[in-house]
Amino acid sequence: MTTSNRKAEDKESHLTPAHILVIDDEEILLKSCQRSLEPLGHTVVTTRSPEEGLKILEDQRFDLVLSDLRMPHMDGLDVLRNVKENWPDTEVIIITGHGTVNTAVSAMKTGAFDYIEKPFTPDTLNIIVERALKTRQIYIEHAQLKKEVRSFYIKNIIGKSPAMENVYKLIDSVTSTASTVLITGESGTGKELVARAIHFNSPRSDDSFMVLDCGTLSENLIESELFGHMKGSFTGATENKVGLLEAADKGTLFLDEIGNLPMQLQTKLLRVLQEKEFRPIGAKRSNKVDVRFIAATNRDLKEMVDNGEFREDLYYRLNIFPIHVPSLSERREDIPLLSYHFLGKFESELGLKVDNIDADAMNILINYDWPGNVRELENAIHRAMLLSETGIITPSQLIFLDEAVRGGIPGTAEELKEIKKRLRSRSIESVEKAFVISALERNDWNVSKAARSVGMQRTNLHALIRKYDVPMKEKDAEEQGDEA
Ligand SMILES: Nc1ncnc2c1ncn2[C@@H]1O[C@H](COP(=O)(O)OP(=O)(O)OP(=O)(O)O)[C@@H](O)[C@H]1O
Numbered sequence: 001m002t003t004s005n006r007k008a009e010d011k012e013s014h015l016t017p018a019h020i021l022v023i024d025d026e027e028i029l030l031k032s033c034q035r036s037l038e039p040l041g042h043t044v045v046t047t048r049s050p051e052e053g054l055k056i057l058e059d060q061r062f063d064l065v066l067s068d069l070r071m072p073h074m075d076g077l078d079v080l081r082n083v084k085e086n087w088p089d090t091e092v093i094i095i096t097g098h099g100t101v102n103t104a105v106s107a108m109k110t111g112a113f114d115y116i117e118k119p120f121t122p123d124t125l126n127i128i129v130e131r132a133l134k135t136r137q138i139y140i141e142h143a144q145l146k147k148e149v150r151s152f153y154i155k156n157i158i159g160k161s162p163a164m165e166n167v168y169k170l171i172d173s174v175t176s177t178a179s180t181v182l183i184t185g186e187s188g189t190g191k192e193l194v195a196r197a198i199h200f201n202s203p204r205s206d207d208s209f210m211v212l213d214c215g216t217l218s219e220n221l222i223e224s225e226l227f228g229h230m231k232g233s234f235t236g237a238t239e240n241k242v243g244l245l246e247a248a249d250k251g252t253l254f255l256d257e258i259g260n261l262p263m264q265l266q267t268k269l270l271r272v273l274q275e276k277e278f279r280p281i282g283a284k285r286s287n288k289v290d291v292r293f294i295a296a297t298n299r300d301l302k303e304m305v306d307n308g309e310f311r312e313d314l315y316y317r318l319n320i321f322p323i324h325v326p327s328l329s330e331r332r333e334d335i336p337l338l339s340y341h342f343l344g345k346f347e348s349e350l351g352l353k354v355d356n357i358d359a360d361a362m363n364i365l366i367n368y369d370w371p372g373n374v375r376e377l378e379n380a381i382h383r384a385m386l387l388s389e390t391g392i393i394t395p396s397q398l399i400f401l402d403e404a405v406r407g408g409i410p411g412t413a414e415e416l417k418e419i420k421k422r423l424r425s426r427s428i429e430s431v432e433k434a435f436v437i438s439a440l441e442r443n444d445w446n447v448s449k450a451a452r453s454v455g456m457q458r459t460n461l462h463a464l465i466r467k468y469d470v471p472m473k474e475k476d477a478e479e480q481g482d483e484a
């Protein structure tokens with residue numbers, strides 16, 4: 001058995017030794033608690049005075065406190081309140097005498113984990129203590145996990161440029177509030193990443209982060225996605241559907257590409273923002289919701305307002321806390337860090353083994369203009385890793401999108417056939433794979449569109465996608481869903 005296995009088993013069979021404080025005015029009871037708990041590996045500190053107990057708590061950290069309910073000078077409920085106020089993750093078990101069970105129940109409402117009635121056997125004590133410690137352990141692991149998810153979202157935003165430091169500051173100052181946030185920036189700058197960082201660092205992080213993509217859905221679809229609908233409210237509404245507003249209750253709703261929201265829906269959204277309630281399509285009554293809104297756009301909303309394409313009142317409602325994400329060419333100093341981040345990412349996600357970028361290639365990366373921003377850099381690194389046969393990225397693998405065809409990646413199935421005739425097998429695979437990825441990229445990861453544009457059957461393109469294990473974006477899932 002390996003050490004880690006053994007550790008896992010240990011955890012199952014009994015808990016890590018805990019630090020336990022017992023407060024009771026009867027010496028006999030203190031001794032008997034010590035006798036039952038210490039052989040299990042726990043350290044047990046005892047005191048007959050609740051005041052003294054609170055002093056000990058100031059100096060040492062305890063996992064669990066057992067306190068008598070009725071004691072001279074101070075009552076167990078005061079001990080409980082004090083512990084819960086100052087050390088909320090220390091569990092408390094109340095020891096009750098005969099006839100005080102009712103008070104014990106109210107102690108549980110105040111936050112005690114459980115109560116134990118005197119006289120009790122060592123076994124009963126051990127069971128209750130073990131349960132309390134296990135609950136505490138789960139609670140701590142859960143809190144740890146939540147912290148990791150949070151730091152994951154902040155850590156995942158890579159960049160140390162002053163421009164990004166400024167974005168982090170803005171994120172920090174808005175997370176604890178429920179303010180509406182408007183994130184602006186060119187396509188691919190990381191607006192969604194910022195939105196997620198805000199949600200996962202906010203008090204709402206236990207509830208959902210939902211996304212409404214106003215960029216790709218039709219007006220009717222946006223409306224039913226957002227508000228939900230009742231069965232039979234229109235042709236095709238065969239079931240009740242829960243809308244995103246309801247799904248995001250107590251959480252966050254991310255309104256992506258808000259600049260594409262049709263006028264009529266702008267009016268409806270404004271009403272939701274003002275009244276904090278909405279009515280599913282076909283429903284008789286409105287529902288209250290508590291949602292934090294984050295909107296994002298790569299368009300100039302102010303200009304759209306001036307042109308009469310976006311409601312001015314909605315614009316002001318959304319633009320309460322603006323965050324602008326700078327384009328990549330305004331923070332070139334982040335390019336090396338981002339490039340190495342993506343090398344690591346594709347190594348761990350796809351097993352691609354390329355761990356270096358030579359100086360010339362890095363020079364090109366730093367000086368290129370990146371109209372598609374971080375997303376384009378991410379794709380360029382991915383493609384270069386696929387093409388590299390030496391474990392190092394050199395300029396010859398940096399074939400940017402608009403130069404793809406000229407740079408050697410075939411643009412059509414016909415060209416692919418020609419090139420394959422002239423290549424050794426190892427290179428055939430990398431060219432074929434680059435061909436598939438480049439076709440998908442040029443067509444927004446829509447397989448049918450990509451197949452059409454290169455003159456290939458959809459099923460054949462799919463076969464290549466599978467052959468090379470090309471990671472598909474959400475677009476394809478949607479597309480397949482539509483076809484099903
Ligand atoms: N600072 C960053 N660190 C790491 N990855 C990033 C960063 N910025 C963007 N990315 C990555 O680039 C891609 C695009 O980011 P995202 O979807 O957040 O951009 P966007 O601004 O919402 O783009 P669009 O306007 O096209 O929707 C994602 O894969 C994201 O993980």
Ligand SMILES: [Mg+2]
Pocket residue numbers: 191192256
């Ligand atoms: Mg986006």
